[in-house]
Amino acid sequence: MTDPSTVMTDPTTGGRDGFPHLVRAEWTKFRTVRGWVAGMTLAVVLVVALGLLSAAGSHASCGMGGVETACTLTTGPGGEAVSDRFFFVHRRLDGDGSITVRVDSMTGQIRLPDTVPGVRRVVAGVVPWAKAGIMVKDGVREGASYAAVMVTARHGVRMQHDFTEDVAGRSGGVSPGSPRWLRLTRSGGTLTGYESVDGRRWTVVGTARPAHLPAAVEAGMFVASPGDLTVSRGDLGGASVQVRFTEATAVFDQVRVEGRAGGTWSHDDVGVAYEADGRTPHHPGRFTESGGAFAITGVGDVAPSVDGMRIESTLSGLVAGLVAVIVVAVLFVSAEHRRGLFRTTLLAAPRRGRAFAAKAVVVGAVAFAAGLAAALTVPLGARVLRANGNAVLPVSTFTELRVVAGVAALTAAVAVLALACGALVRRGAAAVAAVAGLVVVPHILATASVLPPEVVRWLLRLTPAAGFAVQQSVPEYAQVLGYYSPQGGYYPLPPLAGLAVLCGYAALAAVLAAVRIRKGDA
């Protein structure tokens, strides 16, 4: 039987310096130094003010037949912005059925950059992602659900649906000597794409379940040819991106539709743009038919669109805000070393690893809250941008939450990294310089594009600046030719992988700091 008085006085069972008490003590320390609270507040204000100011100052309008309208984006079934422009020769298909064609040739023309200003320079050729194939689509409305199997100029046979989904078949294009057979079969909600070199032996390319496919769909042949992309690098860094007109023409024959097909072939230049008069199509597609052979010319692309502002473009003040967070987090520990106060901390919490952990918890939580407040710029700024007529690429609520929470986590991880460096270096200015050199400088170098793109990609994979990837709201699409550069908002690592790299650095630094604190004399 235990004597209660012994229990009361035994120092081992007091337990009053439990970890929550240490965390509370560190929080009291933090909130009672006005400069630190002001620094964290400044970080939030910087991000919010810079973001909202730039959003408020950004206006856009688009012309439609001489009338100014807000810029609208076409969206696909998943809500993402899409480009949906192609020439479609189609007929109605009710219920299950299939369509088979042979693609005999694919030719086209590409407008090259002008050598003499104002003089068009057009050459024969097809761009790598020029597409010719068969499609079933929920009508001919832009952005409607679809599934398609196609040959491309350079990327072989593909099965795609609902803009973002893409499956590769066999490689190789078509030429008059070696045609390609394509077949698309509907069974309920499932579409299966086939390909064949001779029309007898068929290979499955892939299956698709488009989001909204009604019983009656439009089935037929389509051709599209995305613009050609030229990236020229400036003398002082930076890049200018030029997209030029291209068109592709494909010849189809052996066309066979099975199932309850209705009417005759009709055609639509889906998504065509009009000249200023609002009637004349700009770069129209066309088609001819003779003896069961269709020659179809198309312009545009059926793919996700990455043209437009991104919600994270309102985070232009994030780097400045992070510098403030770094300074505060470093001072939170280096000021104690400078004043000899760290000894007092260790007197109160002699188990040193826990003392440091409590500090990290507090600085991480404070920075997370500050980052969360700052990241509210993203939804607010996007609202302001849209109200000003800007085309902001829509993202899902989940993505928006991920960006907001990710920026908060990024801020917290940077703060913990800064705290640990402060504990390792113990000199405030040196620690701030070190952390800024690890986090901010690589990001500035990357986005200022003074370095070769490959160097920049490695910087954003290997340094703590990889964490900035967490703010990327629109992914890079393999099936869309684009200039995917960090200054354009594309990071080499996926968002959470980039954040994980940063967290790895923070954890490593924290462990080293704890080891240093535990080992030495205070």
Next chain:
Amino acid sequence: MRAAIEVIGLRKRYGRTVALDGMSFTVLPGRVTGFVGPNGAGKSTTMRVILGLDAADEGSALVGGRPYRSLRAPLCQVGALLDAAALQPSRTARNHLLWLAHSQGLGARRVDAVIEQVGLGAVARRRAGGFSLGMRQRLGIAAALLGDPPVLILDEPVNGLDPEGVVWIRGLLRSLAAEGRAVLVSSHLMSEMQDMADHLVVAGRGRVVEDTSVADLIAAASDGRVTLRTTARTEAMEALARAGARVAVQDRDTLTVSGLEAGRIVALLGANDVPFSEVAAHRASLEEAYMELTRDAVEFRATIPRDGTATS
């Protein structure tokens, strides 16, 4: 009686400098133990080892029978004042004590109590950066008292205090000891221990030179010497030397005589017609006793100590 602090054979060196060279002593509850010695004797290093801040190369230091680092709610076991300047200047006095209190699971009421106890109530909500050294010492003592600990360790607490403050701290430490607490106070000035310490641990060159009560130390240093005031210095010295006494000149008309009792001296001087104005048994000051003890132990250092502070 159970020792509140046990220091057992501590050794520590910084590079080639020996800071502690077998330091051993105990501190008992219920009295003020003075820890004195010249700068560089190892007092502060010993205190840091007791408090788990520095690790000794050899030996151990226990508080209440346990190493400091194993204590739960340590500020409720040991209160310490090491460096009164260790403050965040922009934090108020009260908030400085508040975070310490929170770390031990104590509340704001205890903070307000100790802040009144040390006489800083009026400036509790002022930034500590504006405090004088004396006010900082009081704040440091408030921090030491925060957990109402049975053991107190104070490094040079009298530094920077005005005379009123010195009187105050003497009274405070004596009353804390009277409550049954163990109080260890260091100083490089023995005079500060007068009327404050009951027991003395005298350190020199990293070890204990003397571990004794204040009364015994003074008696030993006085060693039966007699102070003689006379206008006939030469005659007096001759007469006393003939009788076998050792005589030292203190100034023009004062001699210190040892080896003869005061009565014999009076008789001898009378017999030899040597005039004198005063014969008194010499009572050594604590300072003299200390000088005697540490004469060999004083170590003058050309180098600045590692942590750059002036005290050791």
